[in-house]
Amino acid sequence: MNHILTLIKKDLLLEVRQQYTFYGILLYVASTIFVLYLAMGQPEEKVWNGLFWMIQLFICVNAVAKSFLQESQGRMLYFYTVAGARDFMLSKLLFNAGLMVLMSIVSLLLFQLLMGNPLQNPFRFIGFVCLGGCSLSLVFTFLAAIAARARQGAALMAILGFPLIIPQVLLLMRMSNTAFADVIQAGLWQIIFLLIGLDVLVIALAIILFPFLWKD
């Protein structure tokens, strides 16, 4: 547990010291949504929802990609021996989940500002956005580890990840449709638990498989 906290603190410190990456992603979020606004104006709810989650997907790939790519092979080996693979992976998962939740909320604000506000139930949507940010970041964190191992960048991550992320995205779209009108979606809790179940599965797989990935 201590290891994990220290590693997260290290990632945070890196973020604070080399602010260009953080602001880089922030700028990416802002400019993507601005371009979208120029192209689409203020679309109707269904399009709004679809666009929002697609943008989250691309933000996630870019935000998470650097988590393994920025570390040199030697430094990785150092963390691996000092903290162990499992703690290392868990710290990355947690850190990226936090980062992605933050980015999702920023992009939600920008969406509200530029693309109009079709939300009837904003608090519920914020909950979904946090859950969605976590779910997306978990899958892509592990894929970033794979891509880093193959010495490839974000492009390979997208190829590997997009087919795998489809169930999460579909569940998220389903869920968030309920935030646009006062309709009662049958089995909303079931969908939420399914998504949480998938997240747990991804975390378990990541923890089990990561040590094999980094063994040399």
Place this chain on the structure above:
Amino acid sequence: MRQYWWKILSIVLLIYTFIAGLLIPLPYETAYASSNLYESMRNFFFHVPMWFSQLALITVSLFYSIKYLRNPNPTYDIYATEFARTGTVLGVLGLITGAIWAQYTWGAAWSNDPKQIGAAIALLIYVAYFVLRNSMPDMDKRGRVAAVYNIFAYFIYIPMILILPRLTESLHPGGKGSEGNPGLGGSSLDATMRLVFWPGVLGWILLSTWISTLRLRVRLLEEKKHSA
């Protein structure tokens, strides 16, 4: 001494399903009275077993990937790749036979049916698997990274094909209303059809295993030649 009885069995079963599948009378109720299937229902004997064999082969591929991680023997890696490759080919065949059939029966080759989406995702996953493999020149690392992706993808893919059909309505049998299910619509199969269908499934699985083993022999010989 090579075991070849199962190859003969595969041929016999496939000849049987091809003849019986095209000749047996179809159940009147499901094929004519309550649907627009008519004779196209016979596609069931050929299209569905392909998906069964694809699932069987990618499961074998998963098995060898796990074995490779436990014991990094390059042969296991080649096994995992070749089974995944044949599985993907069968998946493509399943998708094509399904699309041709859907063109006539559902009116469009592609209608965003959850099972069609699942099929397309499976193909994307395994194509990505091959792209990932080819992006790494180092054999040892390639084997390990590819095995990790294979296991990760499989365990996400299987829940996905269990969840997707329940989320949206499906045109596939058993997908009426919101009570879609990932498997077959059990009640639409009558006893005669079962007698043709299940041998067909076994026949296709055996045939695809045969194809994989042929490819494996070639690959292993190539490997031997390179290392010698």
